[in-house]
Structures are given as structure tokens and as C-alpha cells.
Amino acid sequence: MLDINWRPDRNSPYRLNIQIVNFIKDKIATGEWPVGFKLPSQRTLSEIFCVNRSTVVSALEELAAEGLISGNAGGGTKVINNTWTLMSINHSHNWLPYISSGLHQTNQNIMQQINQAEFQPDIIRMGSCEPSPELIPNKMIQGVLKKLSKSMASLGYEEPKGNIHLRREVCTYLKTIGIEADPSSVLITSGVLQALQLISLGLLHTNSVVYVEKPSYLYSLRTFQSFGMQPSGIKLDEEGIEIKELVDRHRRRKGAMLFTIPTFQNPTGSVMSLERRKTLVDACDRERLPIIEDDVYRELWFDEQPPQPIKAFDNNGLVLYIGGISKNLSPGLRIGWIVGSEKVIERLADIKMQTDYGTSSLSQNVTTELFSSGLYYQHNDIMRKNVKIRRDVALEALKKYFTGIGTWNIPRGGYFIWLKLNEGISMYQLFTKALSRKILVHPGDLYEFHSDQYLRISYSYASLNEIDYGIKTLSELVAEQIF
């Protein structure tokens, strides 16, 4: 017999059934009631909680609707799930602080300056994580438009999860990288940033601790932090995030999820090893820690394909996988996707409907055609070659101008070089001086608080000449501060 001392509080502003739902969620979340655990009968629960049986029934119905328990009159009610739905915010009060005053004020100012500078026509953009206009396959997209001009379906609203043809094509693509998914487990989003916003809105509480790589792109995202996320950085070694540190931290802090960019990470460009991916899924599975896998740089590999996504090794619906075409094809189409367990995807789709009533039907039609015609796959080959040329020019320039001043990695794909200066300097000063010389670069402290030794060099946007000139000028500005 269970020993439960808790009873719902009749003076609480929450209704009794909601209090019971939250109590049981706690039991499941902490693992006290594991998957397979058989709940006491409705009658026993109503005695333990000192409430009417109808109150217990209503609480159990809610837990069943959220996919946490399942039962029938005969065999009793059992716990069937213990991850995603526990983070749901359906029945607890949630408060999303929109802009936290004062926090990371400097970073925010820099981000605003960056956003403004990016639209100055004469700026050298070495901070962008978007493809240069010359990398975007305009002729190819124009060809698709021509085809659609003869045969496109009506442009009404799409289904909540997105155009079914596109979702099928995404599933076909996912299969090529090792992920088996059904279209019902895919949500089309307006780009990857929206994917993250939907996850924040739908699955995180204020002050939810989210483990991130250290450094990580996530630190630069005001949205995520605005909605109350607390990033908690985990060190990276040669093979990826350090699992022991992650697990130790999680046992102390009970974080809500892990956010990782295992492939061509932003900002370091590093790649998590195959072995580490497998170990990570196993560890997170044991710890009941869901994973957000941001995989938008995957197709931009140079010499060999990166390991399969973490999602490929996920047997229990632990991983929410994010992808899209903004980095390797066209940011302007604003097409991304989230792949996860169906319950979670449905919840996120519901929130998306409340947010913008779906992604551009035209963009979805064009992207469907890009996939189904095979053009998407052909284009990736060209894209990889072109981005590699850019990387080589950047590496060449670093060798010329930064030898003795800093060290850097050689990225095997993606857009970024993580430049470590031999000495710490004022990043804000460097950023401002560079900007006054029309060079936009991201100081490392956008990705790791209090970092004064790193710069993220992006070679995706600036022209080859600009990359050389930009790195040369940066080396002069750094030298001014050091010597």
C-alpha cells in the first residue's frame, strides 16, 4: 500500500483536480512512479486525498489526455510516459517574463547594433549565419515558380502541422540521414527561430533550466531568454558535450531539457562524435532529460558526411529534432521543421495556429517541389563546394594575419571558425572599432558570458575578397589593443 501524506489544499486558488494532476505529475517526474507503475484504484485515491471520486476521475482523465497514464476498468491504471508531457504547461500557472530588465544589457545592445548594421549595404558581414545572396539558387527557385505557375494548388490555409506533401517529402529526406519519422510527427515552422519560440512557449516554464553547450548560439537568443529560460552551460571536449558533467549537473538542478547543436556547432563549428551521440541519448534516457537537437548546418559538410543525428538513435521519443532550409538553400522561404513524438508535435502545432495561423502556403509549395524534383539534393552538392571555398579563403587569411595572435579550429562543415585570441581584450571595443571600419563580426561573449578571448568568424556571407580584407583588418584592430 502506498504511503501518501499529501492532500489537496481546499484554500488554494487551484481546483482540487488540478492539484491532484500536479501531485501525480510530480510523482512521475521524479521517477517515484516510473513507467509501468500501477496507480491505486480511484476509490483508494479518493480516500487518500479526501475528495469525491468524481474529482479523482477528472484528474485521471486529464493525465490520460496528456498521455501520461492509461488504464481500463479491469486492469487498473498505469504510468505510460514520463518525459515531454511533464514539461507541459497546460494546468499550471505560467508567467513568461518578456524582457528581463538589465540582464545581459550589453549583449542586447550589441545585438541591436548588429541587427541594424546588417541592413547597411556597404557593410562587410562576417557575423551573419546566413548564406550570401550568390549562394542562393535563384535560377533553381525561379524554375520551380515557373512549374508551379502551371499547376499549383489553391493558396488557402494549410493544416496545423503544415502541408502534408511537404511533410512527406521531409520524411523522405530524413530517412536519408537515418531518421524514421511519420508525417504526423512533423511540424512545419516558419524557420528555425520560430521552432525554438514554439518550444519555449509550449514546453518551458519560466526559470526552466536548459542545458546548453558552452559556448552556444542559444546565449545570443533574446527570445529564448525572454521567455524565462535559464541557460546552464556544459563544457565541450573533443567529442562533444561532457556527459558526466551534464548528468551531475542535472541531478542537482533538475533541468528541463538539453539544447544541443551536435553538427557544425554554432559558434565553434565542432562536431559531436558518433559514439558520444549514442552515449548521450542513453544517458538522457536514463535521466529522463529531453533533448532539443538543432541540426540546421548538417548538409553543409565539406569532405565527409557528419555522423547521423542524435535523433537517429532515439527509440523513446526523447529528442525533438529541428531542421530547415535556411542555411543551405534559402532563408527567405522561411521553412523549418520540428520532428518529435506525436503528442508533442500536436501541442506545438496548436500553439503555432494561435501564433500565425500557419506558414506561407506558397513557401511550402515551393519547398515541396524542391524536394520532390530532387533539386534540393542536387543543390546541396553545389552548396557544399561553394561554402568550402569560402572556408579555405578564411583559413588562408587567418594563417596570414592571425598567426601568433590567436588559434582556431578547422571546421569540417558549417559556417563558423571560433577564433581564440592569445590574450583577452575588450570585446565591445573591438566590435565597435570594427563596425566603424564597416566590418561586422560577433564577439565571443554573445555565446558565452564574460568571454573576452573569442571571436566568431563567419565565412558564409561576405565575398572572398571581403573575407580576406575583413580578417586582415580585425587582426590590426586586435593588435592595437594587445600591444
Added chain:
Amino acid sequence: MLDINWRPDRNSPYRLNIQIVNFIKDKIATGEWPVGFKLPSQRTLSEIFCVNRSTVVSALEELAAEGLISGNAGGGTKVINNTWTLMSINHSHNWLPYISSGLHQTNQNIMQQINQAEFQPDIIRMGSCEPSPELIPNKMIQGVLKKLSKSMASLGYEEPKGNIHLRREVCTYLKTIGIEADPSSVLITSGVLQALQLISLGLLHTNSVVYVEKPSYLYSLRTFQSFGMQPSGIKLDEEGIEIKELVDRHRRRKGAMLFTIPTFQNPTGSVMSLERRKTLVDACDRERLPIIEDDVYRELWFDEQPPQPIKAFDNNGLVLYIGGISKNLSPGLRIGWIVGSEKVIERLADIKMQTDYGTSSLSQNVTTELFSSGLYYQHNDIMRKNVKIRRDVALEALKKYFTGIGTWNIPRGGYFIWLKLNEGISMYQLFTKALSRKILVHPGDLYEFHSDQYLRISYSYASLNEIDYGIKTLSELVAEQIF
């Protein structure tokens, strides 16, 4: 000399300068310090508040940056603005409750049932506020795609406020309906629902009171309420919202803004008179009550153009005007716009960048071309004729089947007939029974709490035969409940 007893609290978690900013905002908001009011000198303020002069300077700089005050060393500092920026949430703690537990549970359930049912292929959709596929000009859009397939610009990210060519075209269009606007005062959004979401996120606090027409579409929007808005309904008379009631209520409740659909209102189909529009702007100006004008049905007039938008009579940047092409052209392009004072638009654009990094560039290009070619204007003429035919069929059916059971308005434009039953019935029961007979209709209590006598009949989506059949069936179901 001013009599100020207040001092910042050194034990508060807010920094002193922030407390001073909020104190002064309060003075401006209440009208105690009106536009033109000269603030005490920095030295005097630092004595009054018992803080360093640098703290006062920092507070005044913030207020100036928000556009509330302006000053120079010589002439002193004056209040220059007293509306939008006061609602800003830049420097106060804000908490956005995401889903309020229990609130309007029934409505939410109905909304979910509606969202699911809308994608059943065999359903008769008399609840939708979207155009039927046959009303969407597919050939026209295909022609535009063909043109763009020869000449489209690169599909990268767009500027935060949206494609400049599109914003210019929107301004040209706005001029035809009496609104003078500069492209810098226009923000392109992913449809109108996103416009409302950005306004909630950027300009409203939790528990902000928003005055709405009674009944109003806004009641059916979970998004708006999820973010903490408290709707406060104001009665409509023959000419529109009752201004005396609005002003009286506002003096007691200090609402944040008025949300109105003056033209072909959702759900009643009513039109605010020209005179009332002018009086409303004047009254709101006096009361410092900003207005959100939702004008998405404007182009769907039948016999004569509706009065100019409220925005046309707004000399002080009091009105945020929302428009788009989802109702009269294509929902699938997901293009809407917000027009307002530049400061507000910039804030909303900033939030949009954090939300989805801009609207589909392809959709924006297509819409630009629709406007610049004149096709947009030509299409509206056809659209009006077709929607009018649908209205007439609906009116005919009502006459046949609802005479003696209910009364209704004759809409002069838009999509809706607001059907009043002679007796109250269970709306939920009617909704469910109708659904079981494959008819989707919106019960009136989605738009006005506890209403049991109204149905919103939409004639935009169902075919002409379906409209007749649907209204006939509804009359049978209503009769079953009454008699």
C-alpha cells in the same frame, strides 16, 4: 515648484533609475504631467529623489529614448508624447501567463473541435472566416509566379519591417482609402493573427484591460487572452461602439487600449458610421486611449464603399491599423500589415525579428507584384461580386428557414450574418448536433460570454448549395431544441 513626496526605494529589486523612469511614466500616463509640461531641472530632481545626478540623467535618457520627453541643456526638458510608449514593457517586469487554467474551458474545447473539424474534407464549413478555394485567384497568382520566375530578386532574409517595395505598395494602397503613411511606419506581418500577437507581446501587460465591442471576434482568440489580456465589452448601437460607455468605463478601469473592427465587424457584420469614427478618435485622444483598428474585411463591400478607416482621422498616432490580404485575396500567402507611429512599429518589428525572423520573402515578392501590377485592385472588384452572391443565397435561405425562429442583419459587406434566435438554447448542444450532421457553425458564445441566443453564419467558404442545406439543417436542429 512641484510637490513630490515620492522617493525611489533603495530596498527594491529595481534599480533606482528604473524606479524613477516608472514614476515619471505614471505622471505622464495619468495626465498629471501633460504634453508640453516642463520637467524640473536635473539638479532639482536629484534633490527631490535623493539620488545622484547621474541616476537622474540615466532615467531621463531612457525616457527620451522612448520618445516620451525631449530636452536640451538650455530650454529644459518637456513631455512630448503620452500614449504608446507608456504601454511599453521595456523596463518593467512583465509576466505573460501562457494558458490560464480553467478560464473559458468550454470555449477552448469548442475551438479545438472547430480547428480539427475544419480539416475534414466532407464538412460544411459555415464557421470559417476564410475565402472558399474557388474565390482565391489561383490563375492570377500563377501568372505572378510566371513573371517572378524570370525576374525575382534573391530570396534572403528581409529587413525587419519587411520588404521595402511591398511597404511602398501598401502605402500606395492605403492612400486610396484615406490613410497617409510612410513605409517606415508599416510593418509586414505573417497574417493578421500575428499582428495581434506582436501587439500583445510588445504593448500589453498581463491583466491589461482591452476594450472590445460586445460581441467581438477578440473573445474567440486564445492567443490574446493567453497573454493576459482582459477583454472588457462595450455595447454597440446602430452607429458603432457607444462612446459614452467607453469613456465612463475607461475613467474607472484605465484600460490599455480599444480593439475595434469598425468595418463589417466580426461577428455582427455591422459598420461604424463616419460620424462615430470621427467622434471616437477625438474621445480616445482626449482620454489618451490608443486604438487597434482591425480592418481586414474593408475591401469586401457590396454596394458602396464603407467610410474611411478610423486611422484616416488620426492626427496624433493614436491608432494602430491592421490590414492584410487573407480575407479578400489569399490566406495562404500569409501577408498582413500594421501601420502606426514609427516608434511603435520599430518595437513591434524588433519583436517580430525575435519571433520568426521575418515573413516569407517569396510571399512578400508575390504580394508586391500583385499590388504593383494593379491585379490586386482588379481582383477586389471580382471578389466583391462573388461574395455578394453568397450573401444573397444565405439571406434567401434564412428567409425560407428561419422566419419565426430568429432575426438577422443584412450585411453590407464582409463574411458574416449574426443570427439572433427568438429563444435561448444550449449552444453547445446545437454545435455538437450540427457537427454530427457535418455542419460546422460558430455558436455566439465564442464572441460574447454566456450568450445563448446567437449564431454566426459565415457564407465565405461553403458552396451555394451547402449554404442553403446548412441553414436548413440548422433551423431543424434549433426547432428541435425550442419546441
